[in-house]
Amino acid sequence: MTRTRLPTGAVVLLGVAALAVAACLSLAIGSRSLSPGAVLDGLTALVTGEASGSSADGILSARLDRTLIGLVVGLAVALSGAAMQGLTRNPLADPGILGVNSGAALAVVLGLQFAGISTVGGYLWLALLGGLVTAVLVYAVASVSQGDQSLTMVLTGAAVTAGVTSVIAGVLVSNQGALQSFRFWQVGSVAGRDAVIIADVLPLLVVSLLIVGLSGPVLNAAALGEDLERALGQRVHLARFVVAVGAVGLAASAVALAGPIAFVGLVVPHVVRLVTGPDYRRILPGSALVGPVLILLTDTLGRVVTPPSEIQVGIMTAVLGAPVLILLIRRAVLR
Amino acid sequence: MTLQSRNLSLAYGKRVVVEGLDLDVPEGRVTAIVGPNGCGKSTALRGLARLLRPTAGQVLLDGTDIHSLPTRTVARRVGLLPQSPIVPEGITVAELVARGRHPHHGLLRQWTRDDDRIVAESLERTHTTDLAGRPVDQLSGGQRQRVWIAMALAQRTGLLLLDEPTSFLDIAHQVEVLDLVRDLSVEDGTTVVMVLHDLPLAARYADHLIAMRDGAIVAEGRPRDVVTADTVCDVFGITCRVRWEHAGDVSVIPLGRHLPTHGQESPEEPPHARVRVAGRP
Ligand SMILES: Nc1ncnc2c1ncn2[C@@H]1O[C@H](COP(=O)(O)OP(=O)(O)O)[C@@H](O)[C@H]1O
Numbered sequence: 001m002t003r004t005r006l007p008t009g010a011v012v013l014l015g016v017a018a019l020a021v022a023a024c025l026s027l028a029i030g031s032r033s034l035s036p037g038a039v040l041d042g043l044t045a046l047v048t049g050e051a052s053g054s055s056a057d058g059i060l061s062a063r064l065d066r067t068l069i070g071l072v073v074g075l076a077v078a079l080s081g082a083a084m085q086g087l088t089r090n091p092l093a094d095p096g097i098l099g100v101n102s103g104a105a106l107a108v109v110l111g112l113q114f115a116g117i118s119t120v121g122g123y124l125w126l127a128l129l130g131g132l133v134t135a136v137l138v139y140a141v142a143s144v145s146q147g148d149q150s151l152t153m154v155l156t157g158a159a160v161t162a163g164v165t166s167v168i169a170g171v172l173v174s175n176q177g178a179l180q181s182f183r184f185w186q187v188g189s190v191a192g193r194d195a196v197i198i199a200d201v202l203p204l205l206v207v208s209l210l211i212v213g214l215s216g217p218v219l220n221a222a223a224l225g226e227d228l229e230r231a232l233g234q235r236v237h238l239a240r241f242v243v244a245v246g247a248v249g250l251a252a253s254a255v256a257l258a259g260p261i262a263f264v265g266l267v268v269p270h271v272v273r274l275v276t277g278p279d280y281r282r283i284l285p286g287s288a289l290v291g292p293v294l295i296l297l298t299d300t301l302g303r304v305v306t307p308p309s310e311i312q313v314g315i316m317t318a319v320l321g322a323p324v325l326i327l328l329i330r331r332a333v334l335r
Numbered sequence: 336m337t338l339q340s341r342n343l344s345l346a347y348g349k350r351v352v353v354e355g356l357d358l359d360v361p362e363g364r365v366t367a368i369v370g371p372n373g374c375g376k377s378t379a380l381r382g383l384a385r386l387l388r389p390t391a392g393q394v395l396l397d398g399t400d401i402h403s404l405p406t407r408t409v410a411r412r413v414g415l416l417p418q419s420p421i422v423p424e425g426i427t428v429a430e431l432v433a434r435g436r437h438p439h440h441g442l443l444r445q446w447t448r449d450d451d452r453i454v455a456e457s458l459e460r461t462h463t464t465d466l467a468g469r470p471v472d473q474l475s476g477g478q479r480q481r482v483w484i485a486m487a488l489a490q491r492t493g494l495l496l497l498d499e500p501t502s503f504l505d506i507a508h509q510v511e512v513l514d515l516v517r518d519l520s521v522e523d524g525t526t527v528v529m530v531l532h533d534l535p536l537a538a539r540y541a542d543h544l545i546a547m548r549d550g551a552i553v554a555e556g557r558p559r560d561v562v563t564a565d566t567v568c569d570v571f572g573i574t575c576r577v578r579w580e581h582a583g584d585v586s587v588i589p590l591g592r593h594l595p596t597h598g599q600e601s602p603e604e605p606p607h608a609r610v611r612v613a614g615r616p
């Protein structure tokens with residue numbers, strides 16, 4: 001009956017080990033697989049700057065880019081999902097499901113099409129704006145609704161996503177030339193981009209990371225319901241607002257880097273909770289480690305399931321995440 | 336520590352629920368609030384705990400307007416157990432009680448050994464030490480209520496506001512919780528205000544009784560002075576027979592419309608119709 005929990009140190013150790021394995025797989029496996037030795041040699045060469053000139057160098061360098069981007073995106077999306085679940089006390093919350101990702105993507109696409117914005121730094125602020133607007137909209141609809149708030153939130157998010165996706169598709173149709181690059185804004189991908197773009201999102205990423213990373217106690221108090229949260233001395237509106245901006249900031253950073261990636265923010269915190277229990281001071285760091293693991297593993301899987309072509313990571317996570325969503329809904333309804 | 340309200344009015348939007356409430360919570364005593372469903376008991380408690388901003392009047396904590404104090408300061412002096420708090424899924428007793436330490440932490444002040452000690456003491460005080468590792472959602476109602484009180488104790492406030500701590504509990508578990516409340520008052524000098532539904536229990540366990548109707552106080556004072564047939568009729572709108580015994584026990588027998596009444600004057604009544612509560616203080 002008594003429940004014992006793994007110590008935080010052990011959780012972190014497990015997460016780091018899993019992350020190391022996932023990163024190695026992501027570097028080694030692909031249309032052309034590299035032996036662990038070749039990966040190691042190539043990495044040393046990249047670090048020391050002495051390219052050996054072999055074709056493995058190019059492959060490895062591209063894989064390193066997508067691994068690094070996957071790492072950052074996984075961290076951002078999973079933390080964002082964990083924070084959103086805590087803030088809304090909704091087990092189904094996730095930047096994808098609540099429509100924040102697609103809102104952010106729409107803003108980027110509109111900026112791209114009508115304002116000619118085409119730098120990652122530009123995408124970032126567009127994504128933040130689009131994400132914030134969507135978050136406010138979904139929150140507003142849910143708070144005026146009479147029924148189940150959790151459900152309203154999810155349905156509103158789904159409606160926003162459906163509407164936004166068709167607008168993006170509309171823009172896409174009117175701009176045939178950009179078809180390939182626009183697809184990226186419909187379903188996310190970590191492939192084919194240079195890792196230096198991470199530097200472009202760093203300001204927002206770091207600030208959001210700090211906010212959400214330190215929000216464990218806030219989310220722990222929020223989990224007890226608004227009355228008790230207040231009675232425990234939390235300034236409810238201020239705290240919620242700040243953490244929500246952090247969560248949207250993380251989602252926007254991820255969208256600017258890789259486009260909208262679904263379900264990772266939903267699934268990861270639930271998996272982490274199985275080990276850590278309901279303490280957000282443990283769920284958050286756990287999610288920050290497991291998020292990248294999931295992205296890297298699904299991205300790697302996407303490279304090998306349909307050779308010689310690849311499947312975008314955003315599609316892979318959706319395929320794997322949908323059954324989990326159904327499971328969670330069943331549990332939420334039966335409860 | 337004193338808690339008072341002066342001409343306090345509380346509303347949800349335009350809907351005024353509590354109006355002109357003047358209240359002096361007796362220090363170090365147990366106060367019980369009784370009244371029909373929806374009369375504003377929970378609202379009054381939320382107002383006293385600074386959860387609602389008054390539309391008029393004020394709440395005074397140690398003579399200072401409670402809304403001029405920082406949220407955290409209030410949370411270190413006044414604890415509130417809401418009527419239906421949420422149990423986070425899978426949380427254990429010790430983890431839940433630990434959350435009571437929230438107002439004592441900040442960005443720079445993290446968990447310390449002191450916190451561990453206070454959590455352990457709170458568990459001990461409520462006889463829940465043995466439950467520490469158990470998931471809260473698997474406990475009985477009475478155990479769960481004691482765990483919530485332990486969480487409020489871990490907050491280390493001199494004042495506790497408990498909203499219906501005994502609702503949905505059977506009589507044995509009600510007595511268990513109320514005995515604990517009495518302990519806190521007598522042994523620790525904690526000031527307690529609680530909302531109760533059971534009049535005989537309220538009369539037996541409270542030093543001070545407040546009867547509310549339509550957001551206002553109808554009667555207030557020693558239980559013996561408040562629990563009378565007239566007041567019960569006034570507050571709940573029912574006719575009943577109230578009998579006080581010398582030990583301070585009271586029976587309140589609603590007469591209803593269907594059962595033979597024996598008439599209000601008749602002192603004789605079948606013994607089985609009496610509601611009596613045995614318990615401690
Ligand atoms: N959050 C709220 N928003 C609007 N009305 C509320 C809210 N909470 C309570 N009320 C209304 O205020 C009145 C008093 O409620 P409450 O204080 O909970 O009564 P009690 O605790 O005495 O049963 C009720 O009519 C209730 O419908």
Ligand SMILES: [Mg+2]
Nearest residue numbers: 376377378418
């Ligand atoms: Mg109530």
